[in-house]
Amino acid sequence: MKKVVIATKNRGKVKDFETIFGPMGYEVVTMFDVAPDMEIEETGTTFEENAIIKAETLAKALNLLVIADDSGLMIDALNGEPGVYSARYAGDHDDEANIVKVLKNLENIPPEERTARFCCCLAITGPDFPTTTVFGTCEGLILEEKRGENGFGYDPIFYVPSQEKTMAELTPAQKGAISHRGNALKLLQEKIGER
């Protein structure tokens, strides 16, 4: 089976990638499989900088073609927060605490002003493959309480008007078809196809 290496240690992302790459005949290999002890410091201030740091670090260590994903939630009423710091907004990768903090900070904001978007930068790099990045987004609204059990992170409070559901109420395949990650992957396929 063909393999695609992703520089991530986020099991939610792994599931998103498996949902999209599986039907294309790819086995998704992650840092859990190839570099479980490696910690990559995300010192960038943009999604693109962090995606490049993650992709280049793992690609150099393995001497393989690697994709990395840096992503997050940008809320207009919070001036784009939590943004690049989405994973560590309230606690380090504590999805529940992160959601509580977002809801608290939006307490007095009316529904029509709770606009937000998920953003995803994918970087791909490897031996004989110049570092290339693509960017995908997905527009939505932040609800006042959680809905749905699927997905990860902020998915239960992120309502997607075009689907009339939260991201966590969508099936993995439905999420992949409209998400920031799915949209970025479509662009990446186009770019790779050009080579």
Ligand SMILES: O=c1[nH]c(=O)c2ncn([C@@H]3O[C@H](COP(=O)(O)OP(=O)(O)OP(=O)(O)O)[C@@H](O)[C@H]3O)c2[nH]1
């Ligand atoms: O509800 C969500 N649905 C999504 O589809 C999604 N995509 C990103 N996010 C949030 O943004 C952080 C990424 O930060 P991030 O890119 O540094 O990844 P991470 O640290 O979780 O894993 P890694 O890939 O770096 O190993 C994540 O932890 C989440 O809080 C999402 N939340």
Ligand SMILES: [Mg+2]
């Ligand atoms: Mg991270």
